[in-house]
Amino acid sequence: MTYRVVHYINQFFAGIGGEEKADIKPEVREGVVGPGMALNAAFKGEAEVVATVICGDNYFADNIDDTSDFIASKVKEFNADGFVAGPGFNAGRYGTACGAICCAVGEKLGIPTVTALYPENPGAEMYKKGTYVIVAADSARGMGKAVPAMASLLLKQMKGEAIGTPDEEGYIEKGVRINMFYEKVGAERAIDMLIKKLKGEPFKTEYKMPVFDRVDPRPAIKDMSKAKIALVTSGGIVPFGNPDHIAASSAQNFGEYDITGVMDLKEGEYQTAHGGYDQTYANQDADRVLPVDVLRDIEKEGRIGSLHHLFYTTVGNGTAVANSKKFGVEMGKRLKAAGVDAVILTST
Amino acid sequence: MVHMATIVPISLSVGANRIIPTVAIPHPLGNPTMTAAEEKKLRRHLVDKALKALETEVTEQTVFKDED
Structure with a gap:
């Protein structure tokens, strides 16, 4: 069977216009528009982009809830098996929109979603827990790499296949811990890691420590x-x-x-x-x-x-x-x- | 904010900017081996330090040791 996929892009990638068109309301077109073509090619016949939703970045940012509802209803109308947004690269509003819509569609319809963002795009930090965010370059130059990774991860999800680690699949860590089986017991693995560390060789932790944010010191109390x-x-x-x-x-x-x-x-x-x-x-x-x-x-x-x-x-x-x-x-x-x-x- | 904590490295790693090292994990602001009066004096000393830390401008994470 060919899976049905709906794709979300902004006004710029749809070829409608740049900043001057960032206020356009969401519209739906059948079939592919812009980067959807590459996406279709990457699905290799296993899935097909049946519709594309286009929305202006400013319009989305000003109407997040209503637009998310609207898009989810369209995705449902098209009977989609999966949903792709972007890639949003390092575009702040677009990236945030991609993350927000993926999370909304996943939550409302329970279908697999994926987007691709530059890791420092604010949308990545905000939405990485609710969807898969493929690591993308900071500009559209990274399209060629991001699209196949999105396609592959979405296909895996739609087929119900096991999803590999963030490193294997190329997505940003979602903060999920899963149980793994190893040949060697933990003590042996720890010693191996220690020896590598002592030798100055690269090693990989199995449990990353959380990264804490920093705040600027507050001014002193005057009186x-x-x-x-x-x-x-x-x-x-x-x-x-x-x-x-x-x-x-x-x-x-x-x-x-x-x-x-x-x-x-x-x-x-x-x-x-x-x-x-x-x-x-x-x-x-x-x-x-x-x-x-x-x-x-x-x-x-x-x-x-x-x-x-x-x-x-x-x-x-x-x-x-x-x-x-x-x-x-x-x-x-x-x-x-x-x-x-x-x-x-x-x-x- | 001033953080009064015994395990200063944890306080540093979570990002506190004003830190007062304290006595021990189960009694950061007390010492059960002292008399009640001595103990309260010790606690007063630590809280006075905390207030002083709040009155001190800092530009980075600062641990206020006893000699400060």
């Missing part, structure tokens, strides 16, 4: 005597009984607790929810993790303006980076809205 200071902790300090059931490891939530009038975190009133370390000391005196007692003294002395009446807490034990990020963003929003000037974050 501490007027500053509102908040306490945040990854040490799991919670009111006794852990009312929000924050997990001892791999936390799924954070807590926000009111310490109005609390001068000291007393045993039996506060405890830690954190697993993985000996809780004895934190349970005896939670100030050892969350220094409310001394901050009350400091507040009384006028060294700080005030201690924020809410503190935020979660457990940093095996907690996923993605969850931590989510908690951090939400805490940051609330702290900002409350007019907090600075945060003391304590970790166990």
Whole structure:
């Protein structure tokens, strides 16, 4: 059977125009347009581009949800087995559109999708988890390489074949871990890796460490005597009984607790929810993790303006980076809205 | 923000810009072998350092050691 594929491109690759035509509304044409020709050739008869959706980059960026809905409905009308967007190379709006539509089509219709972007295209980082993003060059010069890789990965998906690693298939890591079987046990592989490292030979890790983003340091507090200071902790300090059931490891939530009038975190009133370390000391005196007692003294002395009446807490034990990020963003929003000037974050 | 943490390399790797090294993982801001008064003094010392760090301009990740 020949699989049916719908292809998405922008106004530029459709030959309609450049920036001056970036406002055009989505339209559908039967068959191939522009790079779809190369795509068709790369399918080698196993699949066929039955329709092409064209949309202006600005129009899409201004109407993401409506346009995604519209395109998904068209893809459904054409009874597509798979969906391709781009390549978007390093074009920011186009790349973002490619990623967003692939994710929307995949989610709404449950069919395989693929796009191709330059790794630094913002669309790659935003959508790599929801679709396959083939690594492409930064300009259309990379068309010849990107299109066959897209075609091959889409065919594999439509046929239900096993998808290889990002390196093998040429797509950007989706952040998915899968189980693999090896001839050698882990200890042997680790030693092999170590020996290669000692010899200065190239080696490949089986588990990459997450890459953390960086933020510019914030300016110093000018007048501490007027500053509102908040306490945040990854040490799991919670009111006794852990009312929000924050997990001892791999936390799924954070807590926000009111310490109005609390001068000291007393045993039996506060405890830690954190697993993985000996809780004895934190349970005896939670100030050892969350220094409310001394901050009350400091507040009384006028060294700080005030201690924020809410503190935020979660457990940093095996907690996923993605969850931590989510908690951090939400805490940051609330702290900002409350007019907090600075945060003391304590970790166990 | 100032990060008060015992495992400074972790704090550095996750990108904290102002870092105060603390006492130990299970009691970063305390020391159960001390008397309550001594312990509170120690905690006060660390929090004072944290406040000072917040009042200090930094251009890169900075670990505030005791002599600072």
